[in-house]
Amino acid sequence: MNTLAKxxxxxxxxxxxxxxxxxxxxxxxxxxxxxxxxxxxxxxxFDSIEPATASQITAKVRERQLACLARNIYYEAGSEPFxxxxxxxxxxxxxxxxxxxxxDVCQVxxxxxxxxxxxxxxxxxxxxxEAMIRPIHKGNYDESMEAAKKVLLEGFRLxxxxxxxxxxxxxxxxxxxxxxxxxxxxxxxxx
Numbered sequence: 001m002n003t004l005a006k007x008x009x010x011x012x013x014x015x016x017x018x019x020x021x022x023x024x025x026x027x028x029x030x031x032x033x034x035x036x037x038x039x040x041x042x043x044x045x046f047d048s049i050e051p052a053t054a055s056q057i058t059a060k061v062r063e064r065q066l067a068c069l070a071r072n073i074y075y076e077a078g079s080e081p082f083x084x085x086x087x088x089x090x091x092x093x094x095x096x097x098x099x100x101x102x103x104d105v106c107q108v109x110x111x112x113x114x115x116x117x118x119x120x121x122x123x124x125x126x127x128x129x130e131a132m133i134r135p136i137h138k139g140n141y142d143e144s145m146e147a148a149k150k151v152l153l154e155g156f157r158l159x160x161x162x163x164x165x166x167x168x169x170x171x172x173x174x175x176x177x178x179x180x181x182x183x184x185x186x187x188x189x190x191x
Contacts, residue, residue, distance in 0.1 A: 066148050068106035069093075073144035074135050075125035077185065083158065084185030085147035090157055091164050091189065095122075098165060105152070158182075164189040 069089055077088040095101040095108045101122075102108050111122040121127035135141040150156040160182040167189045168174055178190035 062153075065105040066145065066152060068109045069148040069152055070141065070145040071135070072109045072123055072125075073147050074141050076123055077187065078135075078137065078140040078144060080185035080187070082143065082147060084187060085144055086151055086156065087158055087161055087164075087167070087182075087184045087187065087189060089147050089151035090161055091167055093151060094161075094163065094165055100165070158184070160184075161189045163191045166190040 069092060072092055073085045073088050077084045080088075092105065092108055096103060096105055102111060109123060110126055112127075113120050113122070119127065135144075161184070164181055166176065166178060167187045168176075170183065170186050170188055176190060180188060180190055182189045
């Protein structure tokens with residue numbers, strides 16, 4: 001009986017070891033599946049995030065753009081209501097984004113063309129020598145800067161001139177054959 005008891009004892013010990021081993025393996029499997037699921041979820045989350053790209057617009061460039069745009073608004077629509085100032089800013093940016101004009105705000109504002117050996121500025125104030133001095137009416141300039149910030153930095157747009165590239169004062173008639181889209185303040189806008 002002694003031998004039989006030893007065999008039974010060994011069998012019981014072996015059973016306990018096998019049960020512990022199987023339990024441990026099941027626990028390792030469950031933990032592995034849980035960690036794998038967590039890893040997949042985290043990887044999916046990171047894969048769905050758009051990578052950040054470095055912008056070529058620095059603070060200095062943005063300040064220069066704002067200054068050019070505010071100056072254009074001031075000389076083109078300084079005494080206009082805020083909507084008129086926004087409209088001039090919007091046309092300036094529409095030109096920049098159109099592919100028909102330079103791709104830089106300041107280059108659009110200061111663009112000159114030559115017609116029949118005469119220099120013509122896209123915005124008439126730039127060809128006027130008096131406009132080369134600093135803005136005189138601080139309140140109008142401050143409001144022009146606010147309009148520039150709204151349009152350039154915040155993307156504010158007037159739907160009525162969504163695609164407008166041209167405008168002129170309502171007291172002149174250039175005889176353009178363009179589609180008129182709006183009249184805002186003292187300016188008439190065209191696509």
